[in-house]
Amino acid sequence: MTIEFVSGGHVTTPLGFLAGATSAGIKTKAGALDLALLYSERDCDVAAVFTQNLVKGAPVLVSRKRVAAGRLRGVVVNSGCANALNGAGGVEDAIEMTRLAAAQLGLTAEGLSVSSTGVTGVRLPMDKVRAGLPQIQLGTEGGPAFARAIMTTDTRPKETAVSVTTSAGSYAIGGCCKGSGMIHPDMATMLCYVTTDAAVERGFLRDVQRDVADRTLNMVSIDGDTSCSDTFLLLANGAAGLPRIQAGTPEANSFREALLAVGTHLARELARDGEGAQRLIEVAVTGAASREDARRIARTISNSPLVKTAITGCDPNWGRILVAAGRAGANSLDETRASLRLQGESLYERGSILAFDEAAVSKTMDAPEVRIELDLGLGDGAATAWGCDLTVDYVHINADYRT
Amino acid sequence: MTIEFVSGGHVTTPLGFLAGATSAGIKTKAGALDLALLYSERDCDVAAVFTQNLVKGAPVLVSRKRVAAGRLRGVVVNSGCANALNGAGGVEDAIEMTRLAAAQLGLTAEGLSVSSTGVTGVRLPMDKVRAGLPQIQLGTEGGPAFARAIMTTDTRPKETAVSVTTSAGSYAIGGCCKGSGMIHPDMATMLCYVTTDAAVERGFLRDVQRDVADRTLNMVSIDGDTSCSDTFLLLANGAAGLPRIQAGTPEANSFREALLAVGTHLARELARDGEGAQRLIEVAVTGAASREDARRIARTISNSPLVKTAITGCDPNWGRILVAAGRAGANSLDETRASLRLQGESLYERGSILAFDEAAVSKTMDAPEVRIELDLGLGDGAATAWGCDLTVDYVHINADYRT
Numbered sequence: 072m073t074i075e076f077v078s079g080g081h082v083t084t085p086l087g088f089l090a091g092a093t094s095a096g097i098k099t100k101a102g103a104l105d106l107a108l109l110y111s112e113r114d115c116d117v118a119a120v121f122t123q124n125l126v127k128g129a130p131v132l133v134s135r136k137r138v139a140a141g142r143l144r145g146v147v148v149n150s151g152c153a154n155a156l157n158g159a160g161g162v163e164d165a166i167e168m169t170r171l172a173a174a175q176l177g178l179t180a181e182g183l184s185v186s187s188t189g190v191t192g193v194r195l196p197m198d199k200v201r202a203g204l205p206q207i208q209l210g211t212e213g214g215p216a217f218a219r220a221i222m223t224t225d226t227r228p229k230e231t232a233v234s235v236t237t238s239a240g241s242y243a244i245g246g247c248c249k250g251s252g253m254i255h256p257d258m259a260t261m262l263c264y265v266t267t268d269a270a271v272e273r274g275f276l277r278d279v280q281r282d283v284a285d286r287t288l289n290m291v292s293i294d295g296d297t298s299c300s301d302t303f304l305l306l307a308n309g310a311a312g313l314p315r316i317q318a319g320t321p322e323a324n325s326f327r328e329a330l331l332a333v334g335t336h337l338a339r340e341l342a343r344d345g346e347g348a349q350r351l352i353e354v355a356v357t358g359a360a361s362r363e364d365a366r367r368i369a370r371t372i373s374n375s376p377l378v379k380t381a382i383t384g385c386d387p388n389w390g391r392i393l394v395a396a397g398r399a400g401a402n403s404l405d406e407t408r409a410s411l412r413l414q415g416e417s418l419y420e421r422g423s424i425l426a427f428d429e430a431a432v433s434k435t436m437d438a439p440e441v442r443i444e445l446d447l448g449l450g451d452g453a454a455t456a457w458g459c460d461l462t463v464d465y466v467h468i469n470a471d472y473r474t
Numbered sequence: 475m476t477i478e479f480v481s482g483g484h485v486t487t488p489l490g491f492l493a494g495a496t497s498a499g500i501k502t503k504a505g506a507l508d509l510a511l512l513y514s515e516r517d518c519d520v521a522a523v524f525t526q527n528l529v530k531g532a533p534v535l536v537s538r539k540r541v542a543a544g545r546l547r548g549v550v551v552n553s554g555c556a557n558a559l560n561g562a563g564g565v566e567d568a569i570e571m572t573r574l575a576a577a578q579l580g581l582t583a584e585g586l587s588v589s590s591t592g593v594t595g596v597r598l599p600m601d602k603v604r605a606g607l608p609q610i611q612l613g614t615e616g617g618p619a620f621a622r623a624i625m626t627t628d629t630r631p632k633e634t635a636v637s638v639t640t641s642a643g644s645y646a647i648g649g650c651c652k653g654s655g656m657i658h659p660d661m662a663t664m665l666c667y668v669t670t671d672a673a674v675e676r677g678f679l680r681d682v683q684r685d686v687a688d689r690t691l692n693m694v695s696i697d698g699d700t701s702c703s704d705t706f707l708l709l710a711n712g713a714a715g716l717p718r719i720q721a722g723t724p725e726a727n728s729f730r731e732a733l734l735a736v737g738t739h740l741a742r743e744l745a746r747d748g749e750g751a752q753r754l755i756e757v758a759v760t761g762a763a764s765r766e767d768a769r770r771i772a773r774t775i776s777n778s779p780l781v782k783t784a785i786t787g788c789d790p791n792w793g794r795i796l797v798a799a800g801r802a803g804a805n806s807l808d809e810t811r812a813s814l815r816l817q818g819e820s821l822y823e824r825g826s827i828l829a830f831d832e833a834a835v836s837k838t839m840d841a842p843e844v845r846i847e848l849d850l851g852l853g854d855g856a857a858t859a860w861g862c863d864l865t866v867d868y869v870h871i872n873a874d875y876r877t
Binding site: 123124125126127155156157158190191192299376377380381383384386389390391393394396397398401404406407419422423424461462463465466467469470471 | 526527528529530558559560561593594595702779780783784786787789792793794796797799800801804807809810822825826827864865866868869870872873874
């Protein structure tokens with residue numbers, strides 16, 4: 072089995088998927104793509120995870136029902152307006168948006184999922200949606216336009232694809248996502264769409280998606296604020312013509328590994344492009360008493376304002392890292408058994424402070440990526456989390472948009 | 475029963491307490507007070523709460539044992555060095571610090587608690603502690619010097635006292651605390667000392683302290699990072715000569731109310747002086763399904779980076795407040811039953827967005843305090859939390875201390 076990243080790969084790299092986007096004028100910036108369609112020529116098995124926030128946007132409420140049926144043909148997405156906190160009218164708008172898009176594609180509304188991202192508490196401009204949808208040209212090279220149309224204040228699109236070759240044949244997995252920030256800045260709203268032309272048994276598809284979400288997207292934090300729109304949608308249309316992948320087989324393992332590669336790539340790009348970010352932070356925790364402890368500690372470190380600002384300032388302030396670990400809600404932590412490496416340099420080993428050249432370590436931190444490795448010395452729990460540094464630009468983006 | 479704030483009151487306002495401080499040279503800034511003693515002429519009943527961080531500073535490890543015995547005569551504190559992450563040597567230094575201070579006061583080491591606040595992973599300069607302690611002049615007007623000596627990058631001391639008059643007579647409660655930031659910036663390390671000349675039955679003293687801590691200091695967040703040094707020590711020496719206060723009596727209710735007044739005052743001052751803060755944020759949640767739900771929601775809103783930056787920018791972005799509430803981990807939340815007021819202005823009522831003058835509300839937010847009132851419309855759970863806005867100065871303080 073081989074997994075290879077496809078150069079310039081995207082969400083329509085897998086066979087049978089088409090996408091397109093238009094500038095409908097929902098975003099205030101003239102000419103910005105803000106309305107998009109992702110469409111499969113064949114029925115797809117679908118798996119999805121949505122925000123855990125108790126406040127859910129109307130598109131999430133609508134899409135949850137569509138996904139529950141287990142089969143979909145695609146998704147319609149807009150940026151520039153989250154269609155959240157709009158009550159029953161918002162739900163009607165979300166349904167209407169799928170109805171309009173579906174009619175255009177010759178489908179019933181139930182065949183489409185829907186997402187919206189942008190400011191909350193503002194109704195969708197349905198006239199712009201109605202006028203924009205017919206302008207969308209679908210094509211097999213439409214993935215990059217789709218990825219660009221779902222952006223808010225992301226500085227760049229985030230997309231990838233892998234080609235998987237097994238003894239049974241080849242298939243592809245493509246994906247794209249958007250991160251934090253908006254042209255009218257509001258909640259960080261994560262949207263992620265992954266397509267594959269593999270055929271995958273639906274129960275396994277859901278299991279593997281949840282597993283990969285837990286190990287990739289759910290390990291990213293820009294600022295700790297979850298959104299009411301978070302959506303991760305996985306569509307499998309079987310267009311590669313291979314046998315359906317069943318749980319517990321070597322093919323299932325290959326699929327999990329390939330999906331993990333796509334998810335990890337997107338998660339890292341998401342963190343790297345966090346609002347105001349200069350640096351990607353990768354936190355690898357090993358030796359924890361449990362995987363859950365490792366996850367909590369890795370996430371807490373990656374989201375600690377004091378760790379983030381230390382990295383902004385290229386300060387090898389390892390004490391902040393250990394103290395953040397201590398508040399993560401883990402069951403077990405004993406700093407006298409812990410060891411810590413920063414950019415590959417050992418700073419603290421099994422409770423002892425090591426002598427190190429602060430200026431030299433600081434210099435290695437002045438890089439696009441800063442890697443923290445924390446070995447807790449307690450067990451074999453491991454997890455990796457991603458975040459970004461906290462800069463004055465984060466404050467400006469979120470405080471000063473009126474000035 | 476009356477509770478009156480004492481003008482210029484402090485931690486030695488209650489009878490029988492003495493305090494003093496010196497500049498021992500532990501802080502790098504010449505002449506800054508950094509070593510202090512708080513001493514009671516009589517034995518005190520004691521109650522204390524310490525950090526829940528799994529990484530605990532050596533002074534916390536030592537003080538926990540001293541407090542467990544139930545009686546103390548005072549506390550010795552230094553700023554400029556947290557004496558945390560120093561292994562067994564740090565614990566020896568903390569014990570030695572109490573031994574030296576106790577000898578000077580004619581006590582055994584077991585009579586004193588100890589706190590240290592400042593940078594972690596650096597040993598205490600014991601020669602400076604040894605030379606500094608004899609310079610401390612204790613006096614009944616020493617409270618303000620004590621409050622100043624425990625500061626790190628606090629911009630001002632935080633102290634208060636109340637006088638309580640009941641049918642049984644009068645007593646006082648005094649308190650001081652320090653907040654976030656250090657001259658060599660590191661973890662926010664909260665220290666709080668409260669004294670009273672009331673005599674209080676020890677079990678009730680512990681109960682009431684925990685209750686007040688949960689309603690005041692534990693409802694403050696500057697940046698969500700807990701420290702390894704957090705300490706709230708309550709000393710009751712009975713010097714006012716009144717009967718011992720027992721649980722379940724009217725006197726106990728008076729004491730609780732007075733201690734709550736002191737705790738609330740200190741909590742608000744703590745938040746107001748948060749690193750880089752321009753504005754105090756007060757979040758009052760009512761109508762929650764439970765008190766625990768109200769606490770979680772109030773704390774989450776007060777600590778949300780997106781709410782904090784909205785307040786930095788005087789932006790009445792009420793959607794961020796509701797969405798932060800949605801991720802607080804509460805059991806119940808239904809935005810269609812929620813109502814929200816900002817600076818007294820209704821913005822959202824039982825699920826409906828109200829028309830309001832954004833510019834006018836924004837103008838009212840350009841104030842030293844911003845008050846958010848969220849009524850969840852579900853039950854009678856209520857809680858208030860305090861925080862501060864997130865400014866570029868927070869990032870500068872924590873990122874740029876080398877430049």
